[in-house]
Amino acid sequence: MSEDMLIHFSSNSSNQSDNSLPTKIAKLEARMVGKASSAAAQQPQVQLQAPQQPAWSSVSSATKFAATEELPEASISSDSDDENGGEFLIQANTQKRKKVNQEDNSIVFEPVADRRQKITEATDTKASSDGNRRKQGRGRGNSVSSRGRGSKVNDQARSQTSGSTVSPSNGQLENSYQKDGRFKEQLWSDDHTSLEEEVLSLRAKVAALEEDLRKCREEAFDYQNLCRQLEKELKELKDCEQQMKPKSSCLIQRTKIISDLLIAVSKAERQEARMKVRQDSLRFGNVGVIRAGTVISETWEDGQVLKDINAHLRQLLEAKEAVERQRKSLKKRQSDKGDGNDAESGTQEEDFLIQDEIYKSRIASIKREEETILRERDRYELEKGRLIREMKRIRDEDGSRFNNFQILNSRYALLNLLGKGGFSEVYKAYDLVEHRYVACKLHGLNAQWSEDKKQSYIRHAMREYNIHKTLVHHHIVRLWDTFEIDSNTFCTVLEYCSGKDLDAVLKATPVLPEKEARIIIVQIFQGLIYLNKRAQRIIHYDLKPGNVLFDEFGVAKVTDFGLSKIVEDDVGSQGMELTSQGAGTYWYLPPECFELNRTPLISSKANVWSAGVLFYQMLLGRRPFGHDQTQERILREDTIIKARKVEFPSRPAVSNEAKDFIRRCLTYNQAERPDVLTIAQDPYLTYSKK
Numbered sequence: 258m259s260e261d262m263l264i265h266f267s268s269n270s271s272n273q274s275d276n277s278l279p280t281k282i283a284k285l286e287a288r289m290v291g292k293a294s295s296a297a298a299q300q301p302q303v304q305l306q307a308p309q310q311p312a313w314s315s316v317s318s319a320t321k322f323a324a325t326e327e328l329p330e331a332s333i334s335s336d337s338d339d340e341n342g343g344e345f346l347i348q349a350n351t352q353k354r355k356k357v358n359q360e361d362n363s364i365v366f367e368p369v370a371d372r373r374q375k376i377t378e379a380t381d382t383k384a385s386s387d388g389n390r391r392k393q394g395r396g397r398g399n400s401v402s403s404r405g406r407g408s409k410v411n412d413q414a415r416s417q418t419s420g421s422t423v424s425p426s427n428g429q430l431e432n433s434y435q436k437d438g439r440f441k442e443q444l445w446s447d448d449h450t451s452l453e454e455e456v457l458s459l460r461a462k463v464a465a466l467e468e469d470l471r472k473c474r475e476e477a478f479d480y481q482n483l484c485r486q487l488e489k490e491l492k493e494l495k496d497c498e499q500q501m502k503p504k505s506s507c508l509i510q511r512t513k514i515i516s517d518l519l520i521a522v523s524k525a526e527r528q529e530a531r532m533k534v535r536q537d538s539l540r541f542g543n544v545g546v547i548r549a550g551t552v553i554s555e556t557w558e559d560g561q562v563l564k565d566i567n568a569h570l571r572q573l574l575e576a577k578e579a580v581e582r583q584r585k586s587l588k589k590r591q592s593d594k595g596d597g598n599d600a601e602s603g604t605q606e607e608d609f610l611i612q613d614e615i616y617k618s619r620i621a622s623i624k625r626e627e628e629t630i631l632r633e634r635d636r637y638e639l640e641k642g643r644l645i646r647e648m649k650r651i652r653d654e655d656g657s658r659f660n661n662f663q664i665l666n667s668r669y670a671l672l673n674l675l676g677k678g679g680f681s682e683v684y685k686a687y688d689l690v691e692h693r694y695v696a697c698k699l700h701g702l703n704a705q706w707s708e709d710k711k712q713s714y715i716r717h718a719m720r721e722y723n724i725h726k727t728l729v730h731h732h733i734v735r736l737w738d739t740f741e742i743d744s745n746t747f748c749t750v751l752e753y754c755s756g757k758d759l760d761a762v763l764k765a766t767p768v769l770p771e772k773e774a775r776i777i778i779v780q781i782f783q784g785l786i787y788l789n790k791r792a793q794r795i796i797h798y799d800l801k802p803g804n805v806l807f808d809e810f811g812v813a814k815v816t817d818f819g820l821s822k823i824v825e826d827d828v829g830s831q832g833m834e835l836t837s838q839g840a841g842t843y844w845y846l847p848p849e850c851f852e853l854n855r856t857p858l859i860s861s862k863a864n865v866w867s868a869g870v871l872f873y874q875m876l877l878g879r880r881p882f883g884h885d886q887t888q889e890r891i892l893r894e895d896t897i898i899k900a901r902k903v904e905f906p907s908r909p910a911v912s913n914e915a916k917d918f919i920r921r922c923l924t925y926n927q928a929e930r931p932d933v934l935t936i937a938q939d940p941y942l943t944y945s946k947k
């Protein structure tokens with residue numbers, strides 16, 4: 258071995274950084290293939306402990322490492338090429354030098370690039386599979402790789418040795434070694450820096466991956482916990498279901514029993530109602546059919562009781578007329594006789610007077626009987642009216658498609674028809690969930706209607722529903738529920754009011770005692786006050802006897818919000834525009850609603866007027882304006898527009914307080930009429946202990 262070489266080699270070996278570099282690289286490689294640092298310290302360190310090995314070994318290691326990355330393999334192969342070790346090294350170095358001189362820098366950098374690629378691959382492998390990484394890094398992967406590379410280098414070395422034909426002189430060698438050494442130093446230095454950077458970045462990646470792994474483990478742990486918890490809950494639910502099974506079948510049975518009982522009772526009620534109608538028809542009358550050519554029309558034929566009463570009245574009338582005729586002739590005879598002044602004529606005069614008194618007394622008696630019979634007839638007329646309404650109800654019930662005790666929405670057992678309105682049928686029903694009676698209002702759209710008309714009707718009904726569902730007050734009928742039955746029918750479920758409506762009450766008893774009428778109007782005003790104290794004020798607009806219902810305890814409740822108006826916030830004191838002029842029941846609407854020159858402005862004062870009309874009707878048995886007129890005639894004759902002053906007949910008697918209260922409600926001028934909240938303060942509406 259030459260001195261130059263020794264100097265060169267010793268300078269190489271004395272370079273600490275260069276000495277430590279292979280160790281680091283070995284460690285790095287070990288990491289690249291997935292070894293833990295402790296594992297890496299074992300095998301590569303044995304191969305690369307340059308300072309403790311002979312100089313040639315160190316040189317060969319260092320040189321080969323600078324020229325190629327296959328240093329460890331070369332060291333291993335040198336064991337097998339022991340005899341030719343020195344020659345082989347020189348030849349190998351010469352070959353490498355040649356290569357370095359001939360080829361550009363890329364040859365030198367190629368192994369670095371390769372190494373980087375391997376590092377990246379190793380990192381990728383690491384990242385892609387934690388399990389694989391551990392397996393490969395610790396055992397098989399590494400050894401297989403080492404073996405593979407070792408055998409490849411051996412082959413290369415052999416071919417290089419055998420293929421070497423050029424032996425350069427010592428001077429050339431020295432120069433080239435010097436150059437080579439500097440160049441390699443530079444390379445090592447660069448390589449060292451980049452490797453350190455790579456090591457740093459790898460450490461960072463390892464740290465990040467370890468953090469990822471930790472998080473994944475935590476998540477996996479959480480998921481396992483969640484999974485266990487869900488399994489537990491599922492088991493509990495299944496257990497609960499098992500326990501509930503008998504209960505739910507018991508509930509179904511109970512519901513079935515209740516609905517069967519309700520149906521049986523309703524059927525009995527239907528039968529009874531029809532039987533009563535048949536009996537009452539005999540007494541009060543029935544619908545007969547008249548044929549006039551091909552035209553068949555219905556007419557009312559009075560029953561026996563009414564016939565008897567009318568016959569009785571006719572008899573009384575005839576008797577009265579007969580007595581009056583007698584009396585007339587008596588008077589005529591008396592005047593024909595002239596004035597006499599004897600005693601005989603004095604006796605005749607007395608006879609005349611007595612006879613006349615008898616006739617007068619008889620006429621008075623007939624009149625009294627007549628009055629009694631007339632009162633009886635009025636009573637029978639009311640019965641007749643009730644009978645006609647009941648007949649209509651039964652006819653509507655028989656013609657209804659909901660008359661077969663259906664259960665709607667799996668909840669509402671329909672029973673008997675309560676009545677039929679313009680576009681709806683109201684059934685008494687039983688809520689099988691809440692266990693209470695309800696009124697199911699079935700809104701039917703006519704299949705023949707145009708789509709526009711249907712849409713308008715639905716809009717109207719939905720408006721009513723949206724207003725009504727928000728109202729919760731003792732004197733407002735509650736709206737519990739609403740649902741669709743089919744494309745042409747929907748249902749609103751209302752609080753059931755088992756009493757009559759005020760219309761039916763007034764038909765049965767046209768005049769109510771003032772005390773009773775007062776407490777009804779007080780309740781109506783309480784409902785109205787509620788409507789006007791809400792954030793979203795409401796004008797009912799259709800207050801009439803048919804829209805005041807009574808529950809079983811006689812509590813009055815306002816219903817039917819189909820024409821009601823929501824008062825917008827920006828409405829002035831004069832009120833809001835009435836967009837639905839013409840709707841409503843004219844007897845109960847105030848004069849401003851009939852304004853034709855401009856769009857009427859209405860406010861809660863409209864409700865005050867309607868309540869005044871209701872109260873008048875309850876006390877006096879008739880409406881204050883247009884009582885005997887039809888709706889059409891009221892409009893034609895401007896009856897309400899002319900209703901400037903309210904008149905009170907002498908009978909029945911009404912207190913002055915009640916009359917004054919009615920006058921305040923029926924103030925013609927809207928601006929002067931009190932609104933709901935003002936009239937609520939009226940002493941007539943307040944009760945206090947005396």
Ligand SMILES: Nc1ncnc2c1ncn2[C@@H]1O[C@H](COP(=O)(O)OP(=O)(O)OP(=O)(O)O)[C@@H](O)[C@H]1O
Nearest residue numbers: 675676677678679680681683696751752753754758
């Ligand atoms: N909540 C209820 N409880 C008991 N009966 C009711 C209830 N709602 C309505 N009714 C009765 O059902 C019948 C029909 O009521 P509905 O409101 O459909 O008719 P209407 O007011 O006469 O007609 P329209 O709504 O077309 O003016 C009436 O006799 C009414 O008394």
